[in-house]
Amino acid sequence: MTQVLERKYGKVKIKAYGGVDEVGGNCIVIEDEDRKIVFDNGIRFSVLRRFYGGRIEPLGLLELRAVGAIPPSEALKEASALYISHLHLDHTGLLSSTPPEVSIKVPSTRTLEKTLASWYGKSVSWLAYIPPDYAAKVDEVELNKEDENKVTAIPVSHSCFPAYSFLYTGSEATIFYSGDLRLEPLTTLSPRLDEALSDLGVDRVDVALLEGTNFNAEYTPITAPMFRDYLSLLLRQYDLVSISIDPLDLEALITLLDLSLLMGRNLVMGSDRLLWAIEEIERVRPEARNNLYVAEELETPTPLPHISLLQEVFKNPENYLLAIEPTGLLHIFRKLKIWGATPTLTGSVVVLLDPEPRESTKEVEEGALKTWLKSFAMQTLRVRLSGHYLPYQFNNLIEMLKPKDIIPLHTEETELMIKLFRKGFSK
Numbered sequence: 001m002t003q004v005l006e007r008k009y010g011k012v013k014i015k016a017y018g019g020v021d022e023v024g025g026n027c028i029v030i031e032d033e034d035r036k037i038v039f040d041n042g043i044r045f046s047v048l049r050r051f052y053g054g055r056i057e058p059l060g061l062l063e064l065r066a067v068g069a070i071p072p073s074e075a076l077k078e079a080s081a082l083y084i085s086h087l088h089l090d091h092t093g094l095l096s097s098t099p100p101e102v103s104i105k106v107p108s109t110r111t112l113e114k115t116l117a118s119w120y121g122k123s124v125s126w127l128a129y130i131p132p133d134y135a136a137k138v139d140e141v142e143l144n145k146e147d148e149n150k151v152t153a154i155p156v157s158h159s160c161f162p163a164y165s166f167l168y169t170g171s172e173a174t175i176f177y178s179g180d181l182r183l184e185p186l187t188t189l190s191p192r193l194d195e196a197l198s199d200l201g202v203d204r205v206d207v208a209l210l211e212g213t214n215f216n217a218e219y220t221p222i223t224a225p226m227f228r229d230y231l232s233l234l235l236r237q238y239d240l241v242s243i244s245i246d247p248l249d250l251e252a253l254i255t256l257l258d259l260s261l262l263m264g265r266n267l268v269m270g271s272d273r274l275l276w277a278i279e280e281i282e283r284v285r286p287e288a289r290n291n292l293y294v295a296e297e298l299e300t301p302t303p304l305p306h307i308s309l310l311q312e313v314f315k316n317p318e319n320y321l322l323a324i325e326p327t328g329l330l331h332i333f334r335k336l337k338i339w340g341a342t343p344t345l346t347g348s349v350v351v352l353l354d355p356e357p358r359e360s361t362k363e364v365e366e367g368a369l370k371t372w373l374k375s376f377a378m379q380t381l382r383v384r385l386s387g388h389y390l391p392y393q394f395n396n397l398i399e400m401l402k403p404k405d406i407i408p409l410h411t412e413e414t415e416l417m418i419k420l421f422r423k424g425f426s427k
């Protein structure tokens, strides 16, 4: 069962029910005099993968709780609010498990409705527990402003939009909870953390709960400028460039749009799960409207003009950049096979840029996806653009927050982070 980490800073008590020594599953409870609040309610995919797989599926909330894949009932019981930092499942978790007395504060009610709720609401599996109950109290967090629970939501950059860090101004300690964050945003959509903190007039905190996903990662994630350079290169060298992204990663999608405009291509959205972003794109890039299309093969009504992949995009592949996510991509290619349509896509490339594997459920097996793509003569490349800060930026993070103590979260390198923190401290 779950080991609960407990720390006390004066009257402020912190309990971590998940996210300690593991990537994902964050659930942090803060108790301060008569106040109880919770940051995140994540699914522990490390546990989920140990107990389930193939046809062994979770039976329901009780079983998931019993095996420790979701936080125990005591974590949320009688809390005044549950704050969700962003809509990745290892943070959002199963919202319908929230007790009725707890108000749920989400990054965006509209995004929740258009993404997780609409993708999983009608699922016949345990995924149907992701959206909140229809009777739940769901509100949006207030950004850059202290709310009734003394919590300030600070917008941050992550591979999920919008994403927040939280600052709690307690009776005897101020607590910073990072959620997941990049220190170098891909676009200007999200601010840099140092700027956001200085706008708030925050130059130090007492305790920082910090994610450390990328410590000891077995791959080297590339930075935002490296990503833009590499993609420009692909756009120069290949015919059709298709990129599979996390459908919640609006920053990546905007970057694809900007690059396609720069390189004289049109961006085609090829997955239903990306379409929630149209409204956001029209808000931040209204000028891009003439270069943006939705694949006709999706058969989804949208305010954007449709374009046929088979009749147009695959015939003039050098004019397009196709944004997809793995589920949607496979769907289209399977349809083409059934129709007996075998467009020649030799010289085209698919870039797989999906989220960190340890933080999510895989809805498409990569091996199978590659087989389908290969059957259309498409090459596949994997590019790891992380939604998290890189290890060398840890010192910058510490400098921004100047914490007296840290609690590493969302990492398998807890000891290392503490050592690095102490080393910096002794200088």
Ligand SMILES: [Zn+2]
Residues within 6 Å of the ligand: 086, 088, 091, 158, 160, 180, 359, 387
């Ligand atoms: Zn995340």
